[in-house]
Amino acid sequence: MITTARSGRNTLKALEYLYGPGRRNEHTDPHLVASWDGFAPDPGRDGEATLAQLRDALDLHVVRYGRPIKQHVYHRMVRADPTDRNLTDQEWADIARRTVAAAGIAPDGDPDGCRWVAVHHGDNHIHILATVVRADLTQARLRGDQYRAEAELTTIERGYGLKDLSDTRTPAYRAAIPKRAKSGELRKAQRLGREDSERERLRIGVRRALAGAADQEEFLARLALARIQVEIRRLPSGDAQGYKFALPTREPGGPVWFSGSQLAADLTLPKIRERFTTGLDHPNPTRPGDQANPATARYRTSTTTDHAAATLDDQPLPGQVAAVVAGTIEVLDTLALTSPTLSRREINQAARALEYTAIARTRAARTEVRAMRSAARELLYAGPAGSQAPDGTAAATMLASLVLLAIVIAKWHTAQGHQRQAEAAHTAAAHLRTAYGRHAARPLALLDTQGRQLPTPDCDRHETAVRQALPADQAARILAEADWAALAATLTEAEQAGHDPATLLTHAAGRRELATADSPAAVLTWRIRRNTRLPDPTRPLTAEEQRANAALARTTTHRPTTPAPTPAPTPALPAPEQARRAR
Known part of the structure; x- marks a missing residue:
């Protein structure tokens, strides 16, 4: 539960707000759920009770005090999480009594506590309104009331089975999150x-x-x-x-x-x-020979992102996590400026969600910040992805890496007990998955078609390489995936280019996050294509390549054994690597 408090000098004005329509007509059925003695007049349910009567009852000790008090009104809001069940009036009454006791307004067993009321008006929250003069005509000791109220709310959440928001009430979290609009x-x-x-x-x-x-x-x-x-x-x-x-x-x-x-x-x-x-790894806008090459910048960003995820694998320091989060937000903000329209909104939403995973009061690690900021700079100065550099494969590679990095950040926060930050990181990962799907669909479909035309010996050889390079459970999952055919096609291309498939698989898997990937086969496909600089499968085919495709289709004897994915609209079939190398 979330709670905030403020002070004021006009009891009647505060009551008019609580019993009124609200600033945007959001108040419905305002009524008391609890009060200092259980007998306070309720203008919401009692037709004869008035706000002035309730004001006079609350201000009784303030008037008796006889001396002016600058801020005699204490106003605290207590709100349940939107995902929590709707609480009953009786439950809210109990929460109100425990909150005022913890805050010091009306401590348990103290007959001279301050006068207070709790008003519920439709939404899943209450407002506690009190005056700070006690019955013994002393002022309530409220120093540290926020921390005591928050500690009590943590106990209340557990007792009522509500969402645990204790991590969001820490000073470090409050300092780190973006400032909300008023x-x-x-x-x-x-x-x-x-x-x-x-x-x-x-x-x-x-x-x-x-x-x-x-x-x-x-x-x-x-x-x-x-x-x-x-x-x-x-x-x-x-x-x-x-x-x-x-x-x-x-x-x-x-x-x-x-x-x-x-x-x-x-x-x-x-x-x-x-x-x-902190500086930059390459402060010049682009490296020599890379001008106006968005695909190269995206491949490099993918590599940088994979390295950042690896630094968070083994009990990283908070400073390292803070640096990676800050750098990742910079990368996403740059991508939102330079990506095609089909994914720009999702990338921006991922950046905004990731802002809620920041860590305050921690000095960021300079190496991690410098690497991610350099990637953001290179993306920006390489320019927007367009017709000069087909963006499907490069963007899919980069976004797949960013999805896994967001998952690693979420796992770290979960291990620290930071539930809200972990949820924000998972939200960022969900937006990035959507953006990834929009870029990856076409190249994966092309590679899948090519992989399903591979001869039996090629398929068997690649299956053996997967089983040798990866743990048994991971290998079994990859071989059963719908994207296994695309990975097999990529391994064939890489092998014909002079690479060893088993070595490529070992290097691509490494120590990086794969278990939580939606499709480890797809992640390996993008990493291998990036590491070996294989050509983009979405480029237009020549007439010679189209004829070679047709000939291969007539002689195909085996396809990778994998569940058939949902057919998707596919352009002309990509050429096998033999035809490309023969040109």
Whole structure:
């Protein structure tokens, strides 16, 4: 359960909100579920009770206190997770009593506790409203109330069988997650017909401008290209103190400015400068000979991603995980800018989900940050994937690696007991799987057709290589997969290019995550094609290759034994490697 508290000075105004329609008419059937003595007037269910009567009852000790109190209203919200069952009024009453006792409003067995009420109004949450003067005319001792209330909620969650959100209540988690838009910002976005608030759009824009940037000058130039206004706040000495950002607007009052810390904990000036000081593996936009080659950049990103996943395999330090998460978000933000439309939205959603897996107050490992930021920079300067570089195979290879990296991040958080962060990483993996499927479908279909035309000796030889190179259970799973035919076709191409299939399989599997992959055969296919630089199977075929395909089809005696996948629309059949090498 999530709980937050605030203070105020007007009891009646707070009650008007609790018993009113809400800011967006979200309050339904507001009524009391509990109070300090069980007999407080309830304007929601008692037609003769009024808000003024309830206000006077709550303020009784405040009036008797006789001296002004700046903030005498205590307002705490307690919300269950959206996936939890709907709690009854009796259950909410018990939760309210335990929460006010833990917070120090009305400790158990204390007859002089503060007066309080708990109001439920439709959604699966309650509001606790109290006044902070006790019956003995002393003020309640509330220092540390948030931590005590959260500890009690952890016990309540376990007792009621609710979702355990204890990890989300830790200071480190709260500091790391993106800052949420306030209700006024959400109403403004709704009024303007926009899906996201200004805060959300600014955070995404700033992250994309930062992705792979070599220094502050480049970062500021990218912000200008994205039409994001930026100012550097300075101390009286002239030293930089922080950034603040705004979107251009024609609204009255001018732009709304947000500091970096109001967007996310890692977008403050010190944190951004820390990224710049880590350096880049190749600060020039692209390496010699790689200009305008998105496929090469995607293959390299896949390799970098696999190395990052390997560093998280054996009890990594929090700093290493923090570095990999931060770098992966940069890579995804760059991909969202440079990928085709069919996968751009899913990649952006994966980046946003991964923001909730960040680790605060941990110094990131410089090596991991530098490698991932360099990959993001290379992707950006290689340009968008287009007609000059068919993106299906390269993008599928890279996205398959990113899916497995997200799974490794989720496993680490699960091992640490960080349930919410683990769920966010799984959400990112789900979005990446969708993007992967959109790029991988056509090349896999082509390779599958080619693999099903292989002669029996080739199939037997590759099956033996798989059983020799991989553990028995993993080999059995791969040989039974629908994608085994595509892997067999890839092994044939690699073998004809002079590579040893068993060695390739051993190297491609390595220590990297395969057990949780949807299709280990597909993952191995992409890694082997990347490592051996095999040609893209989706390129157009020549007339000679088409004739060779037809001849091979007439002489085929065996196909890999694998369940037949659902037929998919397939372009002209790819040529076998013999025809390609004979040209």
